[in-house]
Amino acid sequence: MSALSYDPEIAEIRFGCGLSPSVAPPAGRQAMLDGLTGPDEMAAAFPIETFPEFRARMVEASENFREIRKRRGTPEVQPFRKRRNLINKAAREAMVGWQAQTFLRWTRTAQPMHERLAFFWADHFTAVGKNGVLRRGTSPYVEAAIRPNMTGSFADLLIAATISPLMLHYLDQGISIGPESPRARKGGRRGLNENLAREVLELHTLGVDGPYGQEDVRQLAELFTGLTYNPRNGFTFRKDFAEPGPETVLGVTYGGDPARLEPVLEALRALALHPATARHIAAKLAVHFVADAPDPALVDHLAGRFADTGGQLMAVYEALLEHPAAWAEPLGNAKPPADFIASACRALDVPPDTLQSLEERAARRMFFWPLGQMGQPWQSPSGPDGWPEEDADWITPQGVAARMRWAMQMPQRLCAPRGLPHPESFVQAALGSRAPGPVRFAASAAESRSEAIGLVLASPAFQRR
Amino acid sequence: MTYRLDRRSFLARSAALGCSLAASPLLTPVSFAAAPWDARLVVIILRGGMDGLDVVQPYGDPGFAAARAAWPSGPESGAADLDGFFALHPGLAPLLPLWRAEELGFVHAVSTPYRDKRSHFDGQDMLEAGTASLAGVRDGWLNRLLQAVPGVETSTAYAIGREDMRLLSGSAPVANWLPGIDLEMSPQARRLALLVMESDPAFHAALNEAMMILDGEQAVAEAGAMSAEEEAEAGMQMGMVSAGANAAHRRIADFAAEQLRGASRIAAFSINGWDTHRAQERGLSTPLGRLSDTILTLRARMGAEVWDKTAVLAMTEFGRTVRPNGTGGTDHGTGGLMLMAGGAVRGGRVHGRWPGLDEADLYQRRDLMPTADLRVQAAWAMRGLTGLDRATLERAVFPGIEMGGDPGLLR
Structure with missing residues (x-):
């Protein structure tokens, strides 16, 4: 690799999960990249249900729902109502556990860029369940569709996300039916829905300034008909949902009769390789990892590598890590709230038991409510564009007050019974050689240990990366 | 970045006042200087x-x-007839007394200049920028209003809630808050917190503002306190509100009303959940419930005197397709609806020019044709509320609009 010098602290803070007192930063750029392609150690150490397993919950819920429907209006419905509540409760409690596992991955990983990319791509391909047990499906979706596909081609990642049941549900594709399809002609009032097609063009590939129009949205929506899922089998392509005839997207004609899945994938591959997609993804990566207004040369470099390699993501990550602008100081990006809390767990070296044994109510107080107050309710962005990247969206009076409050109150619970670390050594552990003088001073001058730790975590030096 | 200059300029202002924070942690509560005008404006962005x-x-x-x-x-299906041509969705039925009192009205077939790509996010950015294009826009229209008026304080305008309110971002000072946060810290911890933030203007200003708002909350509550008689009246009116007192939108409306009873003149916040791509019959009732709760809470908590000089404008980034889609919902469209409420509005009527719904009348044969610029409606409302001159509204607040004749949205 180039002669560009390597700073392990910047590597860990900007491209990783923040400094840890017990896990050393990656040894060099190559180690950072190797960490992405090696076995997913954190997924093995802190497992989270993947979507195929999660589907068992959907099957159970839908079977129970059938029983409820049969007995609606009779007293016999009661036990099934109760059962529905239990199924939902179990999923909710499982989700609390997955959040703990997610934070533990951040706390313990020696391949920290892996966790960062998982957050980045989960956000780029935002998918949220809208009802029943599906509301808890985000982590299983990330586990199945995102994490295993972050180091191949962008096309494969795009396809995996697009045809995942949670995405098909979230953006209403699963119920979109060609107006002239066999299913529509059989009767019923269901038909086309253009939600997913629009967001694939606008958010996932070309970007809103990309070269597409309403007719492309419509045509892609028609091409997408047939993509659906069911609880028992997950993704399926239903020919009888598909609009007959070919569709033309960005001037290229796909498919025809009989309807098949392959032309849909062809269209997705073409979108993945489009120059507008290369620029869109390059800019998003640069903004996410480096700065709100990154050096245009860095974006060009990433977009060029994306285009040259046909969207091979490892090559794009390598391009990111080898560019001097990616290592430029100051470390300016504000951590989003979830990243702030997860990196605080890492700096505090929170033991796995503490997080894994949290009961739902405690987890709500510790994480869910504070994340909401900081502006990022867990896995609940308000739209498919995911969370904002701009620092100013996070550094609000309410956001900063909520972070300050969390930093002062929660670490002592997270560190019980061992107790909070010594403030002065914590400054070093959390901020390394860049610890500013005023933060060192504040840590030594605070009246209590919890305030000292809180001040370190609330300091801009910890909150920016 | 280009927006949220508010806090930076706020910081500069505090520094100019000689408030050296390292030396003195004493922060003054929100002040009660005379506001630049007396009417109240609430802007609700209906996202989705x-x-x-x-x-x-x-x-x-x-x-x-x-x-x-x-x-x-x-x-025939439970919507309330408004005027023999339009009927009100049952989800807004709790607002019918306001309609009859002419405190609730609508402007139909309005839109921003945003066209064709039908992206929520660009559509909202355009709605909040108030410009004809997003290129080079640095601030939001409500902030530019504040920039044009002398005597604006931080507490004059509040952006409330979790959502970023870009329409209030810009160089004029603005307060941002999410009700329900508290921050108990020892005086020593406060001093040190400001010290660790000192070298970072954005964090420092945000924390400073949070502390001022929290310190000021008590003062605001006292200054804006209701008389016993008003409390009783408010209590009765709140009986019309359906949601629990702890619902987030209720807390926001409560907080907004409290500020507007005091020194504040503008409040802006969001109500989400309008993107009804499927099962709209069911899906629309939740956000409509929030909207009607919000308006009733504002009315009850402001008290009659303040409500009487208030205009609430609720606006959205675009309307939806005229024809339902295939999944019991509607897709992204163009022409939309603005809701107005308050004692200051001329309610009891549906304003605007109706374009018709024949195929040939539609925009791109799919959407309601916009017949008026939403920005012109907002400009006339602001002209009536603040007395700002037409030239400033046409050049600075909404650069490039032509206000034309008064649509008569206010009393």
Whole structure:
């Protein structure tokens, strides 16, 4: 690799999960990249249900729902109502556990860029369940569709996300039916829905300034008909949902009769390789990892590598890590709230038991409510564009007050019974050689240990990366 | 970045006042200087694209029945007849007393200049920028209003809630808050917190503002306190509100009303959940419930005197397709609906020019044709509320608009 010098602290803070007192930063750029392609150690150490397993919950819920429907209006419905509540409760409690596992991955990983990319791509391909047990499906979706596909081609990642049941549900594709399809002609009032097609063009590939129009949205929506899922089998392509005839997207004609899945994938591959997609993804990566207004040369470099390699993501990550602008100081990006809390767990070296044994109510107080107050309710962005990247969206009076409050109150619970670390050594552990003088001073001058730790975590030096 | 200059300029202002924070942690509560004008303006951004055709249903237009035959609509299906042509969605039925009191009205078939790509996010950015294009926009229109008026304080305008309110971002000072946060810290911890933030203007200003708002909350509560008689009246009116007192939108409306009883003149916040791509019949009732709760809470908590000089404007990034899609919902469209409420508005009528719903009348044969610029409506409302001159509104607040004749939205 180039002669560009390597700073392990910047590597860990900007491209990783923040400094840890017990896990050393990656040894060099190559180690950072190797960490992405090696076995997913954190997924093995802190497992989270993947979507195929999660589907068992959907099957159970839908079977129970059938029983409820049969007995609606009779007293016999009661036990099934109760059962529905239990199924939902179990999923909710499982989700609390997955959040703990997610934070533990951040706390313990020696391949920290892996966790960062998982957050980045989960956000780029935002998918949220809208009802029943599906509301808890985000982590299983990330586990199945995102994490295993972050180091191949962008096309494969795009396809995996697009045809995942949670995405098909979230953006209403699963119920979109060609107006002239066999299913529509059989009767019923269901038909086309253009939600997913629009967001694939606008958010996932070309970007809103990309070269597409309403007719492309419509045509892609028609091409997408047939993509659906069911609880028992997950993704399926239903020919009888598909609009007959070919569709033309960005001037290229796909498919025809009989309807098949392959032309849909062809269209997705073409979108993945489009120059507008290369620029869109390059800019998003640069903004996410480096700065709100990154050096245009860095974006060009990433977009060029994306285009040259046909969207091979490892090559794009390598391009990111080898560019001097990616290592430029100051470390300016504000951590989003979830990243702030997860990196605080890492700096505090929170033991796995503490997080894994949290009961739902405690987890709500510790994480869910504070994340909401900081502006990022867990896995609940308000739209498919995911969370904002701009620092100013996070550094609000309410956001900063909520972070300050969390930093002062929660670490002592997270560190019980061992107790909070010594403030002065914590400054070093959390901020390394860049610890500013005023933060060192504040840590030594605070009246209590919890305030000292809180001040370190609330300091801009910890909150920016 | 380009927005949120508010806090930076706020910081500069504090520094100019000689408030050296390292030396003195004493922060003054929100002050009560005379506000630049007396009327109150609440702007609610309805994010997701509200289907105006379902909220105020043009049941008198034969094209409406033709397009939406499959859905229950009009007075026969429980919508309240407004004027023999339009009917109000049952989800807003709690607001009917306001309609009858002429404190609730609508402007139909309005839109921003945003066209064709139908992206929520660009559509909202354009709605909040108030410009004809997003290129080079640095601030929001409500902030530019504040920039044009002398005597604006941080507490004059509040952006409330979790959402970024870009329409209030810009160089004029603005307060941002999410009700329900507290921050108990020892005086020593406060001093040290400001010290660790000192070298970072954005963090420092945000924390400083949070502390001022929290310190000021008590003062505001005292200054804006209701008389016993008003409390009783408010309590009765709150009986109309359906949601629990702890619902987030209720807390926001409570907080906004409290500020507006005091020194504040503008409050802006969001209500989400309008993107009804499927099962709209069910899906629309939740956000409509929030909207009507919010308006009733504002009215009850402001008290009659303040409500009387208030205009609430609720606007959305675009309307939705005239014809339902294949999944019981509607897709992104163009022409939309603005809701107005308050004692200052001329309610009891549906304003605007109705374009008709025949195929040939539609925008791109799919959407309600916009017949008026939403920005012009907002400009006239602001002209009436603040007395700002037409030239400033046309050049600075909404650069490039032509206000034309007064649409008569205010009393």
